[in-house]
Amino acid sequence: MTTMSDRYQPPLSPTRPTMRHVAALAGVGIKTVSRVINDEAGVSEATRQKVLDAIAQLNYQLDVTAGSLRRAGRRTLSVGLLLPSVSNPFSGEIHRALEDALGARGIAVFAASLDDDPKREQAIIAAFLGRRVDGLVLTPIAKNQAYMIPEHSRNLPMVFIDREPVGVEADAVVTDNAVGAGKAASHLLRHGHTKLAYLGDRTDIQTARERRRGFLEEVGGAGIPTSALPVIDDLHDEEAARRAALELLNSEDPPTAIFSSQNLVTFGTMRAMKELGVHKRVALVGFDDFTLADMMDPGITVIAQHPERIGVKSAERLLARIDGDEQAPRTYIVPSELIQRGSGEIRPPA
Amino acid sequence: MTTMSDRYQPPLSPTRPTMRHVAALAGVGIKTVSRVINDEAGVSEATRQKVLDAIAQLNYQLDVTAGSLRRAGRRTLSVGLLLPSVSNPFSGEIHRALEDALGARGIAVFAASLDDDPKREQAIIAAFLGRRVDGLVLTPIAKNQAYMIPEHSRNLPMVFIDREPVGVEADAVVTDNAVGAGKAASHLLRHGHTKLAYLGDRTDIQTARERRRGFLEEVGGAGIPTSALPVIDDLHDEEAARRAALELLNSEDPPTAIFSSQNLVTFGTMRAMKELGVHKRVALVGFDDFTLADMMDPGITVIAQHPERIGVKSAERLLARIDGDEQAPRTYIVPSELIQRGSGEIRPPA
DNA sequence: GACTTTCTTGACAACGATGTCTGATCGTTA
DNA sequence: TAACGATCAGACATCGTTGTCAAGAAAGTC
Structure with a gap:
């Protein structure tokens, strides 16, 4: 035997x-x-x-790569993914969803972090193109993606996520940033607040501008003058946000409700509120959900995005383009969702 | 002009x-x-x-890939990274550190998620090898990596992270799991606890076994019989951990201090404690640091790992191997660190 | 001015695979 | 039995690049 x-x-x-x-x-x-x-x-x-x-x-x-040299269509069965940072949980969720969808087709994913650096964006794209990826999924940071026109006109499948492209036409999958921020505003207004404040991210980031616009439009639409409303932009990390929130809350006429436009800004604001002991008196709604938000005291009310849905949708669009879909490019919107957990339902002092 | x-x-x-x-x-x-x-x-x-x-x-x-066909050494300037999941923050940090170190050498990173599935591990490795990566960095989940012997004997650079390989000899970069868990035990003992409990992850994961061993050895070494000590294994998600903790805390003779061996287990335990209102009375030390741990009430004392150092070290080893280092494989240990935040310093009731 | 030496340069094969095309073998049918 | 189509298999060119090698031009040497 x-x-x-x-x-x-x-x-x-x-x-x-x-x-x-x-x-x-x-x-x-x-x-x-x-x-x-x-x-x-x-x-x-x-x-x-x-x-x-x-x-x-x-x-x-x-050897897949050797084969791709001769194979019709030159498919390398790999795609490039450019994220703000692979260590950022929001990016991680997108990455994961994308990986699962593409992996089912035998496509491997190159991932890289942009770190909000336009130069890095170009360098990484060049590196990926040099490896002849079949497509790109990216969160652009550069002001303009016109430098991608050559690739675009060679019909390289591309899907932009989170932010829309400028200077080239391509599919995009984004959260309804303005609408979501508007929801936060109307939620706070509905709970009786009139003294609101906005704490925002860098204004060179499109999503930050959208959130700001959505928030202010909703407040203005409710008849509250936005000219006096404190708007603090360019808060990109926790510490900057904390300092800004401290200053705001210590001011002569502090707001009774704060909207923070991004995770790290929310964290900084939470810290400032806790330091001053006002976390149960001043309302807070943050954009972006985060782990343990429900375990805070009070739980943090957020406008949650759906990174996994963004990932799935962008994979779907990328595969469609790879398979030859020639439709005019479109922007797909993934709706955000208000999740009430306590901090956003605090009412202003009578 | x-x-x-x-x-x-x-x-x-x-x-x-x-x-x-x-x-x-x-x-x-x-x-x-x-x-x-x-x-x-x-x-x-x-x-x-x-x-x-x-x-x-x-x-x-x-075209880098076409070039690699002929180039001496066949370098493709790409490596494969296999993580538990790219959406897991710990993995994300490692990924990021690795990306930065390798990117400086013009090397791109394929990333993929294993999901604790040994079949997936093999499939992904095959996919990466089919793309002729210059090396692999991986968190093994399969019981045995003997199936990689062919690659190993072809001198494919490999570095194992977080867990040591079984069945092949290769460099590994790991946290001092047993020592770290021991630190947690002695910290709790020093604060007067004698009724401890251990909540652990799946025992087929090497790190989980190490943490358990380190914890129990330290407790036993202090003269406390470990036979009666509640040890609950195989808690792999938050909900399972929550239920186990609830049962434990509702038992006749509940522990005065709990050690949870992993993030999700810690979260489940925190939830159970809060539900029962004992979060300020029962001590808790968790393995793995996490965002906002200091913002909890009380702050959560943890044994923090250093994923970025693991990433940097593994990149260093991988590059050394790629550059021809023929040293005997070694395991590199990245020390963990006890961070006191309150939950671990609660004393037992008098 | 003849001869080396050095510097530039391109022709060609090869890397590992796939597309095209042609040839061999087989069973079937008139 | 010859002709035919279907099936199976391999020779060969080719993909985009790099390694080898040899040739031609320029510069230096006596």
Whole structure:
């Protein structure tokens, strides 16, 4: 009886086996090996088995990149993903959803972090294009993506996420930033607040501008003059936000409700409120959900985005483009959602 | 005067330009173009300029993968990274540190999520190898990595992170899990606790077993019998942990201090404690730091890992191996750190 | 001015795979 | 039995690049 363990194991060569080796061992031509691997028709079952045995014996693995050189359409079965930072949870969720959708098609994902640096954006895109990715999914930070026009006109599939492109036309998948921020505003107004404040991110980021616009329009639309409403922009980290919130809350006529336009700004604001002991008296609604928001005291009311849906949708669009969809580019909107947890339902002092 | 805007723009061909096109436009041979691009010696300055102009005019971009076919050493300038999940913050930090270190060398990173699925581990590794990555950095989940022996003996650079490999010898970068868990135990003992409990992750994960061992050894070493100590394993998500903690805290003789071996377990435990209103009476130390741990009430004392250091170290090892380092494989240990925030300093009731 | 030496340069094969095309083998049919 | 189509298989060129090598031009040497 022959068992697995006494089957002949070929010595492992230091160089990786190629189709030529497999073909030689199986006693067939390399094209036949190629046919077997790619499940092409026209190989007898007996030959197929010989080839499969040789593949197993040599531990052969197809070189996808070499194949892509000749293959029709030149598919490399890899795509590039550019995120603000792979260490940011929001980006991580998008990445994960995208990976799952593309992985099902055998597509691997290159991921990279932009760090809000336009130069880095261009460098990473160049690096990915140099590896001939089949498509790009990206959160643009540069003011303008006109430098991508050459690729665009070569029909490179591209999907922009979170922010819309400027200077090229392409599909985009974004949260309804203005609407979401408007929801936050109307929620606070409905709870009786008239003294609101806005704490926002860098204004060179499109989403930040949208959130600000949505918030202020909703407040203005309710008849509250926005000229006197404190609007503090360019808060990009927790500490800056904390200091701004402290100053705001210590001012002569402090707001009774604050809207923070982004996670880190929300964290900084929470810290400032707790330091001053007003976290149960001043209302807070933050844009972006976060882990343990419900475990805070009070729970933090947020406008939640749906990164996984953004990821799924962008994968869907990218695959459609890769498969030859020639529709005019569109922007897809993923709705945000208000989640009440306490901090946004605090009423102003009577 | 000639400005940028009236310079001749060639029509964008639908097909990507190759070296041949550049060579033709510059009036040189393709090898000369290759030399210019790779900064090889032996090209006169005048020729160099002609080539660079042609490259700019055609918007030419080198095909790295085609080059790797012929290049000595076959470097593809890409590596594969396998993480528990790219959406997990701990993984994200590692990814980021790695990306930065490798990006500086022009190496792009394929990232993928394992989801604790051994089959997926093998499939992803196969996918990456099929793209001829120059190396792998991975958190193994399969019980055994013997299936990688062929690659290993082909000298594929590999670095294991967070968990050590079984069945192959390779560099590993891990947290001092047992020591860290021991620190948690001695911290709780020092604060007067004798009735401790351990809530742990799946025992098929090496790190979970290490943490458990370190915790119990420290407790036992202090003369407290561990046989009666509640040890609940296989808690892999927040809800399971919450239920286990509830049961534990509702038992006849509840512990006065709990050690949770992982983030999600810590979250579930925090929830259970808050539900029962004992979060200020029962001590808690969790393994793994997390955002806003200091904002909880009380702040959560943790054994913090240093994912960014793990990422940096593993990048360093991977590059060393890629550069030909033939040292015997080693395990590098990144120390954990106890961070006191309140929950771990609660004393038992008198 | 003849001969080296050095510097530039391009022709060509090769990397590992796939597309095209042609040839061999087989069973079937008139 | 000859002709035919279907099936199976391999030879060969090719994808975009780099390594090898040899040739031609320029510069230096006596």
